[in-house]
Amino acid sequence: MAKLFISTSPHAHNGDSVEKNMYAVVIALIPAFIASIIAFGLGSLVVTATSVVSCMFFEWAITKYLLKEEKTTIFDGSAIVTGLLLAFNLPSNLPLYIIIIGALVAIGIGKMAFGGLGNNPFNPALVGRVFLLISFPAKMTSWPETHQMLAYADAVTTATPLSLMKEALSGNTAALNQLPELWQVFVGNTAGCIGEVSALALLLGFGYLLVRRVITWHIPVSIFGTVLVFTSIMWLVNPVMYANPLYHLCSGGLMLGAIFMATDYVTSPMTPKGMVVYGIGIGLLTVIIRYFGAYPEGMSFAILIMNAVNPLICNWCKPKRFGSVKK
């Protein structure tokens, strides 16, 4: 008979693994990917494929040649998720070399520089995205119109709902009237980044993640709630200057950020209380940047700022200990 193993209880495991969680996120992103192909066609496919492949390549190259580790980690799915999320935050007419630079920054600086998965303080995809946004502001803020199936770099560009809202804020009273119908924004028929185009598809993914218990509702719901409350107040004060709160919810990277980026395990708090605080922080910062900042969209910055606050939140927000409250 073989030797008996000895290690302490528990001897059972529920079979969960890092890979399963990561691939569940990939599956949850599929509806959004399909929606993006319907909206942007070839461009979306090219950008996404480039981003995923280059993220995986950089992770492999860094683990092998810089860290000199024997085991490669590219199949644990985290590089694929980073690649997908990075791509989903880019316009579909972005030149390839910019995407590759973004992937290098995301994986190299955002993740591997801190020691790989689990150690990065900031969401790697967002580090890549914000790096590109600051380095290539013109390219990163020209959004192709939808339904140019075969166009890539030559796509005709147009204004996004968010940039129209920004115009309204700076005094163009007619801007809000040019917004597409809310339904169009919801299903994904407006200009914008690849992944953020369809709120509906993203919500489908959210549902899947909740059912599979990959994430809990706390972070996305508290972000949505905060944004809704904040923008409603402003809208009620001045509907000509401030857009309908539902537009705020469905446009730009809010859904994508709230469901997929803010809930990134590594960079978000661990306790329900902490998650709510974190979500409220992101919601507030996003709206503040949208209203008063220089950029039309504030999601990426809001998440990165709250990432930085995350250790503090983890220290302050402790779970409810058993026996701490007498009933």
Added chain:
Amino acid sequence: MNMKKTFTIGGVHPDENKLTATKPICELGLPKQAVYPLSQHIGAPSVPCVAKGDLVNVGTKIADAGGFMSAVIHSGVSGKVAKVDTVVDASGYRKPAIYIDVVDDVWEPTIDRSEDLVKDCNLTPEEIIAKIKDAGIVGLGGACFPTHVKLMPPKDCKIDSLVINAVECEPYLTADHRLMLEHPDEIVVGVQILLKALGINKAFIGIEENKPDAIELLQSKVASVQGVEVVKLKTKYPQGGEKQLIEAVTGRQVPPPPALPASVGVVVQNVGTVYAVYQAVQKNKPLFERIVTVTGKSVQNPANLLVRMGTPISQVIEYAGGMPEDTAKLISGGPMMGRPLLNADVPVVKGTSGVLMLPEADAIRKEEQHCIRCSKCVQACPMGLEPYLLATCGELSDWERAEQEWIMSCIECGCCQSSCPSHRPLLDWVRLTKNKVGGIIRSRNTK
């Protein structure tokens, strides 16, 4: 009764695998030699009161209690004391033990071996507790806390309810389930005896809803009994944990250590213990046999066995058809809290609730990865702790921080580790840390 009662924080639901739920209890034959380790319970080890060459009967006392927090040990076989030596027990270490060579099966004449149900008990509480103490009864759920100590709570705690733990939330194990199905009357009498011993009149029997037959049977039995109530609980691990069970049944949360369940007015007893109490008080039968579930996915003949203490586990395994080829881990107890055994020569003791043989695929731990901070351990922890943080404190030897983070509240249920996607040995570290912090606290208190 539609609202299913359970505890409020955390918890997991592991695969139940109750393979033996329908298997009636069978009696296992006598061993050739029985071995009785002297520390089978929490507290001081017992002191042998027999010497080499002495003749003993079934039910003869062979070791005295080593203090108040200790228990006596009785022989489960008749024969001759071969030696007082050492044996490797479930802790994995060699401990002192009494060896008895089995001859015939002669019982002490004081033991009432009839099957008749004796309902009336005219003893005073003190007499009942004395009888329980003399019978060497300890908590049979696995922790082996001496029962007589539990029945004498500190004076400043006012006890108002007794909670019977019939939850059996550990996967695989069915010993308590079968006991309830086959001896419900004895259990009800046992509960009444315990109520009398505690001087109270309210008892709850907590059963998880995955045992509907037991719930129904016991409900019909207690219908005519004043003050005893069967509580149906939602199936969730670790509901059998004392603190979780008290919350599930009464809604009260026991404060963190050093508080005891008694501080919220509750005493918890395992259903197996209740049966042992019945036998000790009404039948004069000390604790020398218990029901053991022998099971495993690839075990040929999983069973619930009535086993005399001291029988080597190898004999229990033999009854079940031998150890399967693919066995990678032999466990005394269930898969969530049981102890791994070094080999099958370990004897069955008071705390052996099950013998589990896990195949390689289930038993061998997967390679450990980085913590990805997914917070699944935090969600699973039934005590509202942060296992990932406590484990890190352990790795960094930061005992002070661990104490601030409530490490002493940990009940070592294993929920965190069993749900960690990175396969981190969280509980290993937490246990080490808890051990160290416990030592620091003790030395601080004695100063």
Added chain:
Amino acid sequence: MSSMILTAVIVLGITGLILAVVLFFISKKFAVEEDPRVVQINEILPGANCGGCGYPGCAAFAENCVKKGSLKGMRCSAASGEVMQQIAEILGDVVEQTTPKVAVVRCNGSCENRPRINVYDGASRCAIAHMMSGGETGCAFGCLGCGDCVEACKFDAIRMNPETGLPEVDQDKCTACGMCVSACPRNIIELRNKNKLDRRIFVSCVNKDKGPVAKKACAVACIGCGKCVKACQFEAITLENNLAYIDFEKCRLCRKCVDECPQHSILAVNFPERKKPATEENVQTNQ
């Protein structure tokens, strides 16, 4: 224009002056008195912060040296005699003479001598393995091989030998700070006298089981037969709980016990060749 420059210069000058005065008083009032000797001692200490002296780090050691005013009972195990001499000079004291010591691993249960009968797959830390069970071998006293001592050593003086699965002490690097001794959950490592030419004789076993049990678990386990006790002319060997122990203060390095031991569990290291080569490595691998 010139008046603006003048105003700026005057304003800044006055501000600077006021702040300087404030700072002067603050630094006077809240000055921390520090003995210059503490700084001096701290500078010459090795700075490993090993804690071998019993204080939390080198700075605390230096502070306590000065507080006591002498080196009585204080010793930095990592510092050379020269450094201790310098510290003594700073304090105006003389160095207490101590016998140099070295960490000795008292287990020879290599993979060959002590076959594995179980597999431990828990967290790789001796303290954890020790807490949960007797270990992978039949010996519940011997080395667990997870390397807590290696981790504890601040001087890189202990390495795990992958062939034997046992830790090996580099006697030249070892400073006898004792960190490994307290790290080992089974008290296998002991600080013993370095002796002349680094020669040492010790019982390389801590198994307290009875003879047959110990022998079954490990080919070189001490079985407590007592032959060494009889062989020793200097009463340096005691037998307790089936285990022999050689008192290094009394041992005269005669090597009689080494020849007498039927289990070869007494090791003699760094002795010149007699019958067989007996350097430390050879002793451990040849048996």
